[in-house]
Amino acid sequence: MPELLNPGVIFTLGAFVTLFLAAGLRRYFMLAVIAFSATVTWQMDLGNYGNLQLFGETLTVTRYDVLSRLFVVVFHIAAALNVIYGWHIKDRVENFSALAYPGAAMGGVLAGDWLTLFVWWEMAAITSVFLVLGPRSRSTYMAAMRYLAIQIASGVLLLAGIVLVYRESGSLMFEALALRNEAGDLNFGPLLVFIAFGIKSAFPLLHNWVQDSYPKASITGTIMLSVFTTKLAVYALARGFAGTGELIWLGAFMTLFPIFFALIENDLKKVLCYSINNQVGFMVVGIGVGTATAVNGAVGYAFGNIIFESLLFMSLGAAIYRTGTSKATELGGIYRTMPLTMTLCVVGALSISAFPGTLGFVTKGLIIDGVAEEHLMLIWLILLFASAGVLEHAGIKIPFFTFFAHDSGKRPKEAPPQMLIAMGIGAVLCIGIGLYPDPLYALLPYQDQIAGYHPYTSYHLIEQFQLLLFAVLAFVVLQKTGWYPAEVPSVNLDFDWLYRVPGRAFLGWVITSVAAIWHLVWDNLVRFMEAVARGLHHTHGPEGALSRTWPIGFMALFTAIVLGIMLIVTFLI
């Protein structure tokens, strides 16, 4: 049994124990489980453990190597921060998910073979759906069902892909796959796996479930969701498809399109959800480039992103917790009474914008350098532009509209201590690792490359400051001249105002047309699905022709028909 004991299993077992504990006791127990799991991980040497024999195949439950180690470490940190942040949460289901869901993600990260990966992949889907269901209203129920359907579809695709890959290679080991064969044609099995990973990492056009479901969860639920599912997918991509050229373009596109949506979005929770897409895009580009520096950057950025994205979500969550709203139009001016939360939020914002001296700076630079080393000029420019975009929507929009902007008149209390502690730890990590990145660099998979890397060179600093200053300048100018998309309750563009500013006009056109096309496709899809469901209910529902109780004569008639057909066919052949 100790062979099988890895963090994923420990968390999952712990989650089931919490179901039987009294509400007051649960949170202490959860921290204890995380601590215990961290100790077990600490004492584990790199290598493969827990070989299981299952219908003639050897499964490797735990593969603890340089790549999985980093994710396991950061998932522990994130799980612990969540438990501290949600110290007041007494909901049994949410407590259960707070252990089971990170456990499933870690199990997936540690999986050494496809089958184990599949099991945890589905576990992650099932355990996280309870978070979306959290508030238990009609709309969350529908969102949760959509979420579950998409996640399960990803699992089904993964399984189909696994079976194909297994048929071809005869091995169940979870190793790198080739998306194309030598002739450049797509391999079907790996393609299915690729799409399955793509759904979970929210590739463009497969991304909608993020904005659909994440904001519907409770505050703590959203924070948890933002960490694990997409990062598990990032890990799986890094393991299975590093160096796959298609990923570069997909990732570059992922970094771009959420920016536009995020700029005009009024619900700040949704803004952060778009930022998840954008952030994962950076990692996907790094994985696609596939060189040692770029992959270092991708997984390092995953580490950093988990910390500062959570920090942003947590500070926004604290504001929501105190004011009860996440709308930019209804927030604002609350820095007066929540100064600590505001400060911590700004740290997160600086970090996500890759301000020198923060966690974002020391990790994002690796990806951009990796792209530059391969001389991918266009991608490099897109990433720079997207970085500026991150600053606009996540770095400035979130703290500005939450805490400053127009005075909403709200005077909430400062965030409760447990939230401040969790955010404080996050902020300390952001700045601490930002100033002294060596411990993080020591965890990266390619040590040779990272040895000679110094984030604080004059080139990096100048590049970054130029970028940041111009982006800030742009924001200030837009804000002062009133051209920044105002916080309005709906997506509403003033065309008269766009005519006067040609550059913004183009932007506006892109936004509206993309949104219109998307709405057209989505609405028609929804209408189509509704029509299908109605049709099915008409025929298959309780009163439908296909399911009502038929008179016995009809039953006999069917039998006669079947017999007739059988006779005719056998006679004719």
Add this chain to the structure above:
Amino acid sequence: MIHFPGLEHLPALPVIIPLIAAPFTIVMRPGRTPWLWATLVSWVTFACTLLLLEVVWHGGPTEYKMGGWAAPLGITYYIDLANALVMMLVAAMAAVVFPYAYFSVKSEIARAQSPAFYTAMIICLTGLLGVAATGDAFNVFVFLEISSLSTYALVAMGARRDRRALTAAFNYLVMGTIGATFYVIGLGLLYQATGTLNMLDLHERLAGQDNKVVEAGFAFIVTGIGLKLAMVPLHLWLPNAYGFAPSAVTAFLAATATKVQIYLMVRFIYTVFGFEFPFLEVALNAFLILGIVGMFYASFVAVFRDNVKQMLAYSSVAQIGYMLLGISFGTVDGLTASFVHIFNHALIKAALFMGVGCVVLRIGSSQLTAFRGLARRMPWTTWALVLSGLSLIGVPPTVGFISKFKLMEAAFQTTTLIPPLLVVLLIGASSLLAAVYVGRLIYTMVLEQPPENAPAIKEAPHAMRVALWIMVIANIYFFFFTDLTVGVATQAAEALMCSQAGCGGAY
């Protein structure tokens, strides 16, 4: 192994023991005695079938001549791994459901009827085991009627709770009789062509005979058995029969009756006819299409059903589709997948229907509304239902996953009318439908609030809960230890496929 006296009669014992035990049951005092007796009988029978499986597994197929009369004149029992597995499965289900039945039967059936009820149950068990055991095609018909007649009576006993059980039983009676008649007509035609009723002998004498008589016989037999195993569109009797029968009866029948018929179909296709007939291709293609149609059509109906018992009954029709699909591939892997699913689905459906039985006992209804907030009111039952529901979808670590995995694996290497990849995707898609209707049930039980002013209720009695959880644990156990299911099924399938290739006898 220790040599017991009388062990040479082992192949016949699982049939003989309940057959002799049944008449005693009817004269017992109503109440607890018939139940204790039936339980004892089922356990002894189960032990015999286990022993038989062990013998066949290690010693190869065995033959038993009734009364010492040699085949083809006398009736012989041939037991190979395929029927040993099915017999073990049927007896195991009886051994779990019979102990479970007491409280459920006490509340659903008049006390005075209880000896008759248990008698019918034991007779039904006899019939099912007999169909699986015998190597004589006409003897199959006799046991088929024994099990069917008792089943009609058992379904009708649900009338105390819901009068519609009477029409359901009557419809089942008419349809079942048509099926049996078709079977016997087909058999008559084959007898006319060959002059024998022994399965092995039939196989030998049918070789090379490709005429209208044999073809008609084949069509009648396939339709007859198809009706009995509820192949779409001949399934119409099943949902009502399962829906209105007493809970214990539903649990037992859903786990065994159609499974034995599937076995019988396999036996006829692979052993009696073998592969040299062109019309077999027709039957396999029909299974492929009807299997897929059934998988989807019945799942869609299940999605919209508000009565959980009927929902699960329709789900059974869909699951039969999977088994037919496995047979239709005509490969060792496909047949293995079918046998594995026969076994696994029996575990799944027995657990689910037993769970529903617990709810019917305590709340008195199997409507979906009765399940609202059940997690608070009957946690043990709820979580048993949740786990076995996940098994029905095919979520690891449950047996449902093994079934789906084996079936998909088999589908990949076939050459059928439909491209293999499409078949695999269809299997995946219909699993999603299972996820929808099971998800509906789980959501109602776990996440909805119990109705206002709902009276406090106790959990189901210990006997029921223990039996239920044995099934649930079996659902998980056989995920990790697949020697019995996949191992035996593979060998059984190899032996069956071998028979038509002519490598040393049909068994």
